[in-house]
Amino acid sequence: MATKNLPRRIAWEVLLDVATKDSYANLLLPAKLARTHLGVQDAALATELTYGALRQQELYDAVIARAARREVSTIDPEPLAALRLGAHQLLSMRIPDHAAVSETVAVVKANAPKAAGFTNAVLRRISETDRDDWLDRVTAGTSEVARQALEHSHPEWIIRAMTQALKGHGRSAGELVDLLEADNAAAKVTLTALPGLCERGELPGTPTRLSPVSVTLDTGVPGHIPAVAEGRARVQDEGSALVALALAHASAPEGTWADLCAGPGGKAALLGAVAGGEGTRLEAFDSSRHRAKLVRTSTQALPAVTTAVRDARDATGPYAKVLVDVPCSGLGALRRRPEARYRRTPADINALAAPQREILTAALDACAPGGIVAYSTCSPHYAETVLVVDDVLRRTPAEVLDAPDVLARITGADAAGFASVSRGDGRFAQLWPHVHGTDGMFLALLRKAHR
Numbered sequence: 254m255a256t257k258n259l260p261r262r263i264a265w266e267v268l269l270d271v272a273t274k275d276s277y278a279n280l281l282l283p284a285k286l287a288r289t290h291l292g293v294q295d296a297a298l299a300t301e302l303t304y305g306a307l308r309q310q311e312l313y314d315a316v317i318a319r320a321a322r323r324e325v326s327t328i329d330p331e332p333l334a335a336l337r338l339g340a341h342q343l344l345s346m347r348i349p350d351h352a353a354v355s356e357t358v359a360v361v362k363a364n365a366p367k368a369a370g371f372t373n374a375v376l377r378r379i380s381e382t383d384r385d386d387w388l389d390r391v392t393a394g395t396s397e398v399a400r401q402a403l404e405h406s407h408p409e410w411i412i413r414a415m416t417q418a419l420k421g422h423g424r425s426a427g428e429l430v431d432l433l434e435a436d437n438a439a440a441k442v443t444l445t446a447l448p449g450l451c452e453r454g455e456l457p458g459t460p461t462r463l464s465p466v467s468v469t470l471d472t473g474v475p476g477h478i479p480a481v482a483e484g485r486a487r488v489q490d491e492g493s494a495l496v497a498l499a500l501a502h503a504s505a506p507e508g509t510w511a512d513l514c515a516g517p518g519g520k521a522a523l524l525g526a527v528a529g530g531e532g533t534r535l536e537a538f539d540s541s542r543h544r545a546k547l548v549r550t551s552t553q554a555l556p557a558v559t560t561a562v563r564d565a566r567d568a569t570g571p572y573a574k575v576l577v578d579v580p581c582s583g584l585g586a587l588r589r590r591p592e593a594r595y596r597r598t599p600a601d602i603n604a605l606a607a608p609q610r611e612i613l614t615a616a617l618d619a620c621a622p623g624g625i626v627a628y629s630t631c632s633p634h635y636a637e638t639v640l641v642v643d644d645v646l647r648r649t650p651a652e653v654l655d656a657p658d659v660l661a662r663i664t665g666a667d668a669a670g671f672a673s674v675s676r677g678d679g680r681f682a683q684l685w686p687h688v689h690g691t692d693g694m695f696l697a698l699l700r701k702a703h704r
Contacts, residue, residue, distance in 0.1 A: 258356050260295045261338065264302035265360045268334040271307065271592050278303055279590055286474075293472060301439070306341040307591040308437045311406035313340040315391040320378040321371075331365035332372045339376040344384040354380060405433035410599050411584065414634050421635040422673040422683045435686035436587040436594075442470040444478070444486050445494045445519070447526035450554060451485035463664040463689060464494045466523070484554035489519040490589070492684045492691030493631075496520060499659045499682075500576050500627040501527040503698055508573030508621055512537045513565035514612065516544025518551025520578055521558060529557030533573070538563040565612045570619030574627070577616045579609045581630040581637050585693020588686055602636050609637060613645045620701040626651070628697045633683055638695040639674050642681065646699075653679030654698040 263285050270276040282303050286296050306313065314325045317336045325333060335357050342353035354376045362369040379387070392400040402409045415433070416426050446453045446466045453460060457478065458468035467489070470478075480486035497520040500510075510528050515521040515537035525535040537552065537560045539545040545562045552558040565577060582601055583593045609630075616626045630637050646653070653676040660682055661668035670688065673681040673695070682696040 258359055259289060259291065260299035260302060261356055261360050262363070263289065263291075263299045264306070265334050265338055265357075265364070267303045268306055268337060269330055272334060273330050275596070277590060278307055278592060287476070301346070302338055302341060304439060304591060305345060306337045308588075309341065309345065309406040310337060310591075310595060311408065312388065312391070312403050313337050313344070313406075315403055316340055316344070316379060316387045317375065319387075319391055321375045329365070329368060332361060332368035335361045335368075335372050336375055339372070340379055343376065343380050344387065350380040401429075401433070405430070405437060407433055407436065407587075407594055411594055411597075414584070414599075414602075418633040418635050418638075421639060422633060422681075424685075428685075428687060431687040432685065436591075438588060438686075440490075440588040440686075442475055442488060443491050443494075444468050444470055444475065444481065445489040445523055446480070446486050447484075447522055447555070449526055449530045451480045455480055456486055461491045463666060463691070464491045464498065465663065466498070467491050467494050484522075484551070487519055487522050487551065489523070490586070490692045490694075492585075492689065492694035493519055494523060495660060495663065495684065495691070496578070496627065496629045496694050496696050497523040497576070498527075498663050499656060499696055499698065500524065500574055500625060502663055503574070503625045503627075503654065503659055505573045505625045505700075506621060506623050507533065508571065508624070509533060510535045510574040510576075511568065511570065511572040511619065512576045512578075513568050513616055513619075514576075514578050514580065515539050515548045515560070516541055518548035520576060521548055521560075522551045522555065524574075524576060525552050525555040525558035529555055533557070534559065536561070536572075538565060538568065540564040566615040568615050568619040571621035571624070572619055573621055573624045575616045575620050575624065576627045576629070577612050578629045578631075579612050579637075579641075580605060581609070581632040582634055584632040584634055585684075585686070585695070586631045589692065602634060605637065606641070609641045610645055613641060614649055617645070617649045617651055617699065617701055622701055622703040624701050625654070626699045626701065628695075628699065630695045631692050633685070633693045633695060638683070638697075639681060642697045642699075643676075646676075651699040651701050653677050653681070654700055655679045656682035656696045656698045659698060660696075 339357040342348045358373045361372045456468045458470040461467040512521040516539035521537040528535045657668040657671035660671045671682040673683040684694045
C-alpha cells in the first residue's frame, strides 16, 4: 500500500481492533503512530480519522445500514471498519468524495479484497448526499431523544443520564446539546508539570485556563519532550490535575497521604510531588498488578512515593489525606475515550455501585481523625457521584468541605462555576467538558470527624 495512504490504514487497523478486541483507541493509536514515524500532518489525519469515526459511530452506523440495506451487525468487521472510516470522510471532513472512496477502498483491497466491491458500492451510495440529509433520513419519525442519540452519537440511555446529571448537579437541561458536542470535539493533549521537578514554563504549549501546573500541547509528541521522558511532567487531563491539587491544598493534620485507586498513576504523581515538597510520603495502591506497575513507572522520579498491589478496601492507615478516584463508567471522559459510550450499559452503573460505596467507606476508615478524603470520579452520573457520597455519609458521618471554594482558590475562577450539590456548610464540585474544557470530574472533600 502506498505510503500516502498509511494514515487511513492505521485508522482502519485501530477501528478494527476496537471493534473486535475491545482495544482502546487512546492506547493503541499512539503506539502505532510512534512505530510508523508519521509526519505531523499524517499523524493528525490518522488521529482525526480514528477518533472522528469512533465519536460519531452511532450516526455512521445508521447511515451505513440504510445505504447497505442491511443491519451493520450482519457486515463483517473488516469492511464495517472501512465503511465507518469512509463515512467520516464523506460526511464530516473536507476530503473530496472521490479520494475518500478510492483511498478507503484501497485499504480494503489490501487487507480484505473480497469485500472491496461491497465497500465501494456502499460508500458511493453514502456520497450521493450530505450529512444533514442523511440525518433527516435516519431520524425520520423518531423521538427527540432518539434523534439526539443519532445526531450526537450517544446511546439513548446516556442522553437521559446526562440530562439527569445536569439537573442533579444544579445546571440546566438546556446545556445538554453543548455537553454532547463537547464530548465529540477533539480533546487536546494536556501536560502537568510536577511541582519541585518541573516548572510549567519549561513545557511547550499554552498554559491552561484553570490548572496552575498544566499546559495544552499544541503540536508534537509528548514522549519527545524531555520533561515528560524524564518523568518530571505527565500527560494528564486538566480536570484530573485539579482533583489532585484540591486534595493537596486542603488543610489536614500532618501525616502520610494515600492514593487507594492509583492506577495508572497520573494523580499519584502529582500528589506525590506535592507531598515530597512538604516533607511527607504518599502510599499508592492499586488492586491490579498491571496498573500498579504503571503507577511505579509514573512515579519513578518521586522518592516520596511507594507503590503496592492492594485492594483499596484493605487500606489500614491512618492517613492524613486519602484520594479515592473510584472505578466508574468514565462518562465524563468520552471525548478522550469515545468507544466507551458504546461499551457501557446501565447495568455497569449498577454493578459499580457497591464497590464505589465500599471503597469510600474504607477510605474514611483509613483516614486519621481530622484528615481529608477526596472522592472523585470521571463521571457526572448522579448514581456514581452524589448518591454514593450521600449514602456513605448516612452510615459514616463526616464533614463535607466546600470543594468549589478550594478549586476557586487554586484556579482563581469563581467557585460558583464548579458548584454541585450543597451538603451542610459544604458543597460538592462537578467539572464539565462544555463549561471548563476538562473531563467531567466529580469531587467531594470529606473531613473525618474527631472521635
